[in-house]
Amino acid sequence: MITVTLLTPMVLVLGLGLSGLLSPLQAFRxxxxxxxxxxxxxxxxxxxxxVAGPGTAAASLEVPWLLFGxxxxxxxxxxxxxxxxxxxxxxxxxGISWIKLRDTERGSGALSAFLLLSFTGNIGTYLAADVAxxxxxxxxxxxxxxxxxxxxxxxxxxxATKVYLVMSVLSETxxxxxxxxxxxxxxxxxxxxxxxxxxAHTGLIQGxxxxxxxxxxxxxxxxxxxxxxxxxxxxAASAVLSGAMVKAGLIGWLRFLPEGATAGAVLLALAxxxxxxxxxxxxxxxxxxxxxxxxxxxQMGFITVLIAVGLMLPELQPATSAAAVVYAIHHGxxxxxxxxxxxxxxxxxxxxxxxxxxLGMLGAGLAVAGAPLTSGAFGKYVSKEAVSGIxxxxxxxxxxxxxxxxxxxxxxxxxAVVLFRTERDPRRRADxxxxxxxxxxxxxxxxxWLIGARWVTDPVQAEGVAVPSWEPSTLWDATWPILxxxxxxxxxxxAARREWLPDRLTDAExxxxxxxxxxxxxESLLRRARRDGGRTLDGAHRLIxxxxxxxxxxxxxxxxxxxxxxxxxEARLSGWxxxxxxxxxxxxxxxxxxxxxxxxxx
Numbered sequence: 051m052i053t054v055t056l057l058t059p060m061v062l063v064l065g066l067g068l069s070g071l072l073s074p075l076q077a078f079r080x081x082x083x084x085x086x087x088x089x090x091x092x093x094x095x096x097x098x099x100x101v102a103g104p105g106t107a108a109a110s111l112e113v114p115w116l117l118f119g120x121x122x123x124x125x126x127x128x129x130x131x132x133x134x135x136x137x138x139x140x141x142x143x144x145g146i147s148w149i150k151l152r153d154t155e156r157g158s159g160a161l162s163a164f165l166l167l168s169f170t171g172n173i174g175t176y177l178a179a180d181v182a183x184x185x186x187x188x189x190x191x192x193x194x195x196x197x198x199x200x201x202x203x204x205x206x207x208x209x210a211t212k213v214y215l216v217m218s219v220l221s222e223t224x225x226x227x228x229x230x231x232x233x234x235x236x237x238x239x240x241x242x243x244x245x246x247x248x249x250a251h252t253g254l255i256q257g258x259x260x261x262x263x264x265x266x267x268x269x270x271x272x273x274x275x276x277x278x279x280x281x282x283x284x285x286a287a288s289a290v291l292s293g294a295m296v297k298a299g300l301i302g303w304l305r306f307l308p309e310g311a312t313a314g315a316v317l318l319a320l321a322x323x324x325x326x327x328x329x330x331x332x333x334x335x336x337x338x339x340x341x342x343x344x345x346x347x348x349q350m351g352f353i354t355v356l357i358a359v360g361l362m363l364p365e366l367q368p369a370t371s372a373a374a375v376v377y378a379i380h381h382g383x384x385x386x387x388x389x390x391x392x393x394x395x396x397x398x399x400x401x402x403x404x405x406x407x408x409l410g411m412l413g414a415g416l417a418v419a420g421a422p423l424t425s426g427a428f429g430k431y432v433s434k435e436a437v438s439g440i441x442x443x444x445x446x447x448x449x450x451x452x453x454x455x456x457x458x459x460x461x462x463x464x465x466a467v468v469l470f471r472t473e474r475d476p477r478r479r480a481d482x483x484x485x486x487x488x489x490x491x492x493x494x495x496x497x498x499w500l501i502g503a504r505w506v507t508d509p510v511q512a513e514g515v516a517v518p519s520w521e522p523s524t525l526w527d528a529t530w531p532i533l534x535x536x537x538x539x540x541x542x543x544x545a546a547r548r549e550w551l552p553d554r555l556t557d558a559e560x561x562x563x564x565x566x567x568x569x570x571x572x573e574s575l576l577r578r579a580r581r582d583g584g585r586t587l588d589g590a591h592r593l594i595x596x597x598x599x600x601x602x603x604x605x606x607x608x609x610x611x612x613x614x615x616x617x618x619x620e621a622r623l624s625g626w627x628x629x630x631x632x633x634x635x636x637x638x639x640x641x642x643x644x645x646x647x648x649x650x651x652x
Contacts, residue, residue, distance in 0.1 A: 052111040052122045052177060055098050059091040059166040066163045081159035086147045088162045092140035095173055098124065099133035103505075110179070117186075118238060121179035127304055127375055128176040130501045134382040135176070135294040137493050139169040141486040142286035145390060161284060164197030168290065175298045179240050181229050184305070188225065188298060192218045192266070195295060198287035199279045210278035213569065217265050217275045224262035225302070228255050232306055243306050256313035259306055260320075267299025268347045269317075269354060270324035277335075277565035280343040285393045288339055289490075292346045293386035297378050299350075303357050304371055314361030318442070321358055322450070325351030329457030331563055338392055338469045340565045342385065345418065345461045349381050352433070352454045355447065359437050366436065373436040376502040377429035380417065383494035384426060387414035388465075390487040395469055397477045398484055410491040415462045417494060419532050420455040423520070425498035427528040430455065431518040432502065434527075452531045459535025 062084055069080040102108040102124045109124035124132070143165055171194055174187025196218070200211040235249040236242040249255075265272045276296075280288045307313070325348050332344030356374040360367035391411050399407045413424075420426035430452070437447040503517050518524050545551050 051094065051098050051102060051108045052124070055094040056122075056170060056174065056177075058094050059170045062088055062091055063163050063166050066159045069159075085159045085162045088147055088166060089140050089143040091166055092136040092143070092169065095132055095136035095169075096140075099129050099136065102129075104129065117182050119180065120183045121239060122174075122177040122183065123179040124177065125179075126506070127301060127371070130375055130379050130505050131176045131297055131301060132173055133497070133501070134379050135169065135172050135290075135297075137490065137497070138290050138293045138382060138386045139165060139172070141386065141390060141490045142290050144482045144486040144489075145286045146284070147482055160197065161201055161287070164194050164201075165287070165290065167194035168198065168295065172290075172294055172298060175301055180238055181233050181240065181243070182238070184240065184302075185226060185229055188302070189222055191295060191298060192222060195287075195291065198291065199283045201284055201287065202282065204282065206278075207282040210275070210282040214275045214279050217272065221262045221265035224258040228258035228262060229306070231255050231258075240305055252308050252310065253312070255306075256308055256310055259303065260313065260317055263299040263302035263307075264320070265299070266302070267296055267354065268324070268350045269299075269320050270327060270347065270351070271320075271568050273324065273328070273347045274569040276347055277331075277340050277343045278569070280346075280389075281337050281339045281565065285339070285389055288342075289386040289389040292342065292389060293382035296346065296350055297382060300353060300357070300374060300378055304374070307357070307361065309361050309364045309367065311362050314358045314363075317361065318355060318358035321351045321354035322442070323351070324348065325355065325454050326457060329460055332461045333464045334563050335464075335565065336468060337565070338465050338472065339389065341461055341465045341468060342388055342392075343565070345458060345465070346381075346385060348454060348457055348461070349385070349418070352451060353377050353381070355451065356433055356436060359440055359447070363440070366440075369436040372506050373429075373433045375506050376432050376498070379501050379506075380425040380429040380494075380498040383490060383497060384414050384417040387411075387487065387490045387494050388418065390483075390490055392469065394484055394487045396472060396475050398480070400474065400476055403480065403484070406488075410488065411466075414491060414494060415466070419458045419462055419535070420452075420528055421532060422525045422528040425494060426455075428498060428502060428518060430528065431524065432516060435516055452527065453534075455528075455531035456535040456538070459532045460539055463535070463539045 065084050066081055069077045069084070071077075072080060098108070104123075104125050106124075111120075111122040113120040113122075143162060146161055146165075168191050171187045171189070171191025175184060175191060178184035178187050193215075196211055196215055199214050200207050231251045232243050232255060235251065235255075260269075261272065265275075268276045276292075279291060283291065328344045328347040328351065332341050332348070335341045335344065353374050356370040356377070360370035360374075387410065391407070391414065394407055395411065398404070417424040417426040420430045434448045434451060437451070440447045442450065499517075542551075
């Protein structure tokens with residue numbers, strides 16, 4: 051079954067590519083049919099996740115003739131993430147399959163093809179049980195995603211794609227170097243990756259993996275590609291970028307990152323910085339998809355805190371890893387629903403479908419904020435229990451992490467305001483865009499609970515994660531962070547009404563801090579380095595040229611003097627030819643006479 055799961059989307063991509071050999075009309079018809087069929091490519095993955103539990107016969111695949119031998123398996127972490135990825139990619143493919151091809155697509159089916167390629171790589175990272183298969187799947191996913199970001203070919207899309215590719219290449223390089231060290235220290239299979247801990251290169255491996263997977267996970271300060279890629283990409287692509295692809299960084303850490311207090315402390319500091327700094331940056335944005343991108347950075351910071359605690363305290367790692375997976379499942383579906391909902395609000399937020407759209411977006415937003423009885427509250431409850439008793443600078447993480455929900459509330463309120471102001475483009479009939487969004491909303495209500503309670507277990511105790519009992523104290527713990535966020539938003543609104551805030555903060559057109567935030571400073575430093583570096587190189591070139599000219603002049607003068615000296619010597623010696631011959635004859639006669647005299651005397 052794993053074979054069918056991996057090959058089905060690749061067969062459709064092959065068909066889309068080979069359609070170029072047909073006549074233009076036939077190629078268009080074939081691509082259109084394959085695009086409509088593309089959502090079915092995720093069905094084998096859904097069946098695999100549902101049927102093939104860890105340890106079953108269908109849960110593993112060995113291909114000994116491929117590369118160094120390829121191994122794939124459905125394990126505790128792969129199974130839930132596989133299902134979420136299949137649902138999100140299926141919704142994204144369905145959302146674009148029923149929409150008329152835009153002029154910019156030229157009937158090529160390119161968006162569907164890149165989604166299918168990304169899907170194959172994405173689920174490959176979850177299923178891979180050896181280092182080579184994992185790396186190749188990760189690379190396929192990363193570079194295929196560039197086709198999603200560049201899709202509209204606008205100036206913003208081109209810039210976002212350049213930034214994304216640069217970050218991806220740096221990420222892939224770091225991951226490849228780290229995996230080579232992991233393989234040399236442990237083994238080729240993922241089950242042997244833990245042997246890399248305690249070796250001479252453990253610190254280097256930790257640093258490379260934190261950087262490499264941190265790029266994909268949107269870890270601050272490696273997050274700069276996310277706020278640029280999301281507004282540039284189509285909403286369907288943004289849904290899988292935020293809901294599924296960033297989780298590849300999470301699975302990479304779970305698979306390979308060696309435990310260690312120092313690495314855990316560094317990752318914890320970066321995670322907390324991202325969880326809270328992204329809120330400040332996000333509420334100053336003017337694009338709904340950019341706001342959601344910063345929300346993803348904040349939420350991934352929350353998940354990364356769990357990974358960091360597991361590194362620092364290995365005895366807690368089973369619980370923190372399970373909590374991270376549960377939260378990732380919730381976030382993937384809820385955030386995917388919000389991204390897919392951006393065009394749905396634009397097209398269907400009026401008339402008979404208006405109430406339905408309002409309820410769906412409200413439900414997804416409450417889930418992201420962690421409101422009581424939602425999947426978000428479940429994820430936050432499990433996470434809080436996993437880190438209970440852990441303190442940072444004297445403050446307990448179980449007290450600090452709920453404040454992330456306060457930040458999420460502020461971001462979602464800002465998102466609602468900006469989205470309400472966007473122009474509407476009503477459609478008369480419902481299509482795949484609306485239906486796929488409704489499917490993700492429904493899945494977001496039920497699936498995280500089912501997976502969290504039945505699939506995600508503690509590997510040590512073989513018990514499911516704790517499900518909240520919804521006692522008054524539990525309900526209050528899930529409510530007060532949201533109320534605090536609403537209060538802060540109300541105070542900010544009141545200050546804006548009284549004109550107590552700077553005009554720049556209340557400008558509805560221009561973002562106070564452009565998307566990419568730190569990227570602007572980095573680009574400025576690069577431009578300055580290139581400018582100053584160019585001046586330095588020019589000066590060095592001039593110095594080298596002047597020195598070379600002086601050396602050439604001195605060498606020419608010395609050579610000229612040498613030639614004059616040789617000529618003068620030759621001239622003098624040419625006049626001594628006869629004199630020299632006479633001297634040679636005289637010396638010969640004297641030598642012969644001396645030898646004769648010596649011989650007689652002896």
